[in-house]
Amino acid sequence: xxxxxxxxxxxxxxxxxxxxxxxxxxxxxxxxxxxxxxxxxxxxxxxxxxxxxxxxxxxxxxxxxxxxxxxxxxxxxxxxxxxxxxxxxxxxxxxxxxxxxxxxxxxxxxxxxxxxxxxxxxxxxxxxxxxxxxxxxxxxxxxxxxxxxxxxxxxxxxxxxxxxxxxxxxxxxxxxxxxxxxxxxxxxxxxxxxxxxxxxxxxxxxxxxxxxxxxxxxxxxxxxxxxxxxxxxxxxxxxxxxxxxxxxxxxxxxxxxxxxxxxxxxxxxxxxxxxxxxxxxxxxxxxxxxxxxxxxxxxxxxxxxxxxxxxxxxxxxxxxxxxxxxxxxxxxxxxxxxxxxxxxxxxxxxxxxxxxxxxxxxxxxxxxxxxxxxxxxxxxxxxxxxxxxxxxxxxxxxxxxxxxxxxxxxxxxxxxxxxxxxxxxxxxxxxxxxxxxxxxxxxxxxxxxxxxxxxxxx
Numbered sequence: 001x002x003x004x005x006x007x008x009x010x011x012x013x014x015x016x017x018x019x020x021x022x023x024x025x026x027x028x029x030x031x032x033x034x035x036x037x038x039x040x041x042x043x044x045x046x047x048x049x050x051x052x053x054x055x056x057x058x059x060x061x062x063x064x065x066x067x068x069x070x071x072x073x074x075x076x077x078x079x080x081x082x083x084x085x086x087x088x089x090x091x092x093x094x095x096x097x098x099x100x101x102x103x104x105x106x107x108x109x110x111x112x113x114x115x116x117x118x119x120x121x122x123x124x125x126x127x128x129x130x131x132x133x134x135x136x137x138x139x140x141x142x143x144x145x146x147x148x149x150x151x152x153x154x155x156x157x158x159x160x161x162x163x164x165x166x167x168x169x170x171x172x173x174x175x176x177x178x179x180x181x182x183x184x185x186x187x188x189x190x191x192x193x194x195x196x197x198x199x200x201x202x203x204x205x206x207x208x209x210x211x212x213x214x215x216x217x218x219x220x221x222x223x224x225x226x227x228x229x230x231x232x233x234x235x236x237x238x239x240x241x242x243x244x245x246x247x248x249x250x251x252x253x254x255x256x257x258x259x260x261x262x263x264x265x266x267x268x269x270x271x272x273x274x275x276x277x278x279x280x281x282x283x284x285x286x287x288x289x290x291x292x293x294x295x296x297x298x299x300x301x302x303x304x305x306x307x308x309x310x311x312x313x314x315x316x317x318x319x320x321x322x323x324x325x326x327x328x329x330x331x332x333x334x335x336x337x338x339x340x341x342x343x344x345x346x347x348x349x350x351x352x353x354x355x356x357x358x359x360x361x362x363x364x365x366x367x368x369x370x371x372x373x374x375x376x377x378x379x380x381x382x383x384x385x386x387x388x389x390x391x392x393x394x395x396x397x398x399x400x401x402x403x404x405x406x407x408x409x410x411x412x413x414x415x416x417x418x419x420x421x422x423x424x425x426x427x428x429x430x431x432x433x434x435x436x437x438x439x440x441x442x443x444x445x446x447x448x449x450x451x452x453x454x455x456x457x458x
Contacts, residue, residue, distance in 0.1 A: 236427020
């Protein structure tokens with residue numbers, strides 16, 4: 001067995017470096033932590049080793065790359081969960097390396113000259129951040145889950161998305177896309193324009209004047225500014241781990257304090273809910289988090305900016321964990337503390353949990369996936385399932401304010417049900433705020449409760 005020639009090794013290294021730099025550039029321009037993670041995957045030494053192993057067995061460089069990428073993607077898919085979601089990112093990184101090996105440049109999205117609907121098998125985060133919302137009226141994907149990075153990126157940019165449509169559509173076909181209903185209709189003769197979205201304005205209220213705070217999920221200063229422009233009353237979920245995916249070493253107190261303050265400053269005098277580091281396979285941190293440092297940095301950033309900070313801990317499973325976190329956070333100077341309710345078994349101890357904290361934040365993505373045994377990265381998450389709704393009602397009835405920060409809060413119909421179940425605040429992608437505000441303004445508290453009751457027995 002002979003090793004690959006030096007020229008082939010150089011070509012592969014150059015192609016990998018070019019593809020990774022391309023992804024680095026997209027991540028820098030868009031602030032996407034998911035794309036930054038994809039660049040790291042392109043540089044993975046294991047991928048290069050697999051390509052070289054194929055070359056030593058007689059495969060041409062492009063064939064060896066294709067085989068290595070396919071094997072890598074299969075292994076991730078076989079692991080399931082968040083790992084499986086990364087398979088599409090590996091395939092996209094491989095396509096970029098392949099293009100540079102062939103000398104054709106990086107992979108590009110189709111370039112349409114006018115308004116269009118983009119159909120694809122799936123999208124990587126690097127492509128999702130490059131979809132032009134000024135020309136792309138909607139995106140329709142055959143695969144992918146509603147909580148995948150591509151789906152979250154598209155929704156955060158206000159681009160309607162429908163998943164699971166398997167039809168082959170010829171270029172130039174007029175289509176009718178209803179992202180709310182998750183449907184695509186085909187009309188060969190009549191063009192259909194985009195649906196108008198209500199303009200933002202005013203705090204969230206029901207028709208009877210009941211206040212429902214409408215907040216935004218953010219992870220960067222540009223997202224915070226977009227939230228303000230959309231009329232957000234505060235930040236309902238600051239994803240702190242996404243702010244440090246580019247860190248190769250643990251950020252110190254001063255670095256964390258400064259970065260948090262940049263995002264909190266526009267929300268002086270407004271509520272900000274910060275989640276402590278919540279790493280996962282699809283959002284890996286390059287360091288071991290120090291909870292004491294993070295809590296101290298968040299407390300200092302709140303003092304620096306005047307934001308009304310609340311800090312919540314993810315994946316709390318019982319009252320003991322809730323009490324331990326609350327004690328540590330208050331000791332670090334955090335005045336209001338809370339927990340994420342996203343693990344079903346927490347419902348059994350929710351009264352004791354509520355006695356220890358000031359707020360409960362319900363994460364519908366993980367709560368739905370864990371309750372139904374679903375894969376949040378690949379499967380359609382049915383948050384309407386009565387088992388999920390019953391858990392949400394339990395969490396909302398614990399005796400402390402209950403807020404919802406999962407993707408389901410962005411659905412205007414579901415938002416009304418959440419309020420009927422007892423939610424006092426809803427947090428979502430900024431682009432969803434106007435439609436949710438409009439839906440809440442059309443019902444009073446009695447109607448919201450009636451809709452919740454009806455949903456529980458479906």
